Amino acid sequence: MRAVVLTKFGGPQYLEAATLPDPVPGPGEVLLRVRACALNHLDLWIRAGLPGSKVKLPHILGCDAAGEVVALGPGAEGVALGGRFAVHPGRSCARCDACRDARDPDCPSYGIIGAYGGLPGAYAELLAVPIEHLLSMPDSLSFIDAAAVPLTFLTAWHMLTTSARLRPGETVLVVGAGAGISVAAIQIAKLAGARVIATSTSKEKLEGARGLGADETIHHPPEDLVRAVRRLTKGRMADVVFEHVGVAVLMEALKCLRPSGRLVTCGATSGALAEIDLRYVFSRRLSLLGSTMGNLAEMRRVWALAAEGRLKPVVDRAYPLEQASQAHERLEAGGQFGKVVLTA
Numbered sequence: 346m347r348a349v350v351l352t353k354f355g356g357p358q359y360l361e362a363a364t365l366p367d368p369v370p371g372p373g374e375v376l377l378r379v380r381a382c383a384l385n386h387l388d389l390w391i392r393a394g395l396p397g398s399k400v401k402l403p404h405i406l407g408c409d410a411a412g413e414v415v416a417l418g419p420g421a422e423g424v425a426l427g428g429r430f431a432v433h434p435g436r437s438c439a440r441c442d443a444c445r446d447a448r449d450p451d452c453p454s455y456g457i458i459g460a461y462g463g464l465p466g467a468y469a470e471l472l473a474v475p476i477e478h479l480l481s482m483p484d485s486l487s488f489i490d491a492a493a494v495p496l497t498f499l500t501a502w503h504m505l506t507t508s509a510r511l512r513p514g515e516t517v518l519v520v521g522a523g524a525g526i527s528v529a530a531i532q533i534a535k536l537a538g539a540r541v542i543a544t545s546t547s548k549e550k551l552e553g554a555r556g557l558g559a560d561e562t563i564h565h566p567p568e569d570l571v572r573a574v575r576r577l578t579k580g581r582m583a584d585v586v587f588e589h590v591g592v593a594v595l596m597e598a599l600k601c602l603r604p605s606g607r608l609v610t611c612g613a614t615s616g617a618l619a620e621i622d623l624r625y626v627f628s629r630r631l632s633l634l635g636s637t638m639g640n641l642a643e644m645r646r647v648w649a650l651a652a653e654g655r656l657k658p659v660v661d662r663a664y665p666l667e668q669a670s671q672a673h674e675r676l677e678a679g680g681q682f683g684k685v686v687l688t689a
């Protein structure tokens with residue numbers, strides 16, 4: 346099969362086109378002919394060499410696949426050849442205490458295809474997928490749109506509904522409106538009946554955020570974030586902050602919370618070593634919540650909403666598989682609105 350492999354940890358130049366043996370679907374698995382694979386910031390971190398990812402080189406990146414079934418492994422019943430599916434990217438044992446408690450990412454053997462646990466990803470023509478991780482595509486979704494859903498919508502769903510327990514009528518501050526994760530968060534927060542304030546350094550991205558349902562926007566920077574939130578909430582401040590930017594904004598984002606407010610974070614694209622004034626956290630009784638991914642039931646719930654058209658994937662740009670390094674440069678530069686996708 347055609348694939349793009351990471352040959353060395355470092356820059357996008359180490360993503361190289363290659364021809365590899367076709368994967369063979371194991372028991373309970375199907376072979377998916379990958380038609381589209383969305384990029385995530387996780388791809389950039391793994392490419393640069395993320396400690397603890399257990400990735401061995403050469404490695405196939407890619408967490409978010411969509412395609413059609415071309416072969417069935419032993420015992421993979423009830424799936425039609427030619428069926429169109431996206432893929433739940435998480436992998437867990439389904440037997441340990443964490444898995445039985447629906448905390449899949451807490452599983453000691455948790456993995457993410459293309460990223461954690463040495464699992465090959467979807468920068469390739471073919472991918473073996475357990476049948477219980479297939480997400481059936483309605484005719485209304487293209488492969489490119491379908492690939493743009495799983496990881497970011499699952500992560501944003503878990504962050505807002507499970508971690509931050511967002512309630513109708515609450516105000517959410519969504520930081521960095523152009524990111525795929527924020528595109529998901531704005532829509533999920535609106536669906537939950539919340540009021541959304543979105544921020545971006547780009548006025549075009551703020552327009553995009555309004556198009557997705559954001560009620561208010563803040564052009565930050567240059568606008569002062571805390572002052573703008575105070576003005577827009579008439580001094581009440583936000584109930585929840587949705588964060589993934591990290592060092593550039595974290596302390597200011599905490600100051601945007603009301604007393605007993607919750608900040609939920611899944612990333613640190615601007616840098617991970619942020620300084621926090623703890624006096625602010627305890628005296629205002631703030632919650633700082635960390636989150637990655639979500640469980641299979643949450644994936645199915647958020648997928649159903651996307652399949653019904655109630656949550657909409659937003660695609661910035663699609664590149665042919667062999668141009669994976671250009672796609673990485675696009676995502677790394679931060680100019681995108683929505684998902685960057687590879688097509689194979």
Ligand code: ZN
Nearest residue numbers: 438441444452
């Ligand atoms: Zn487990």
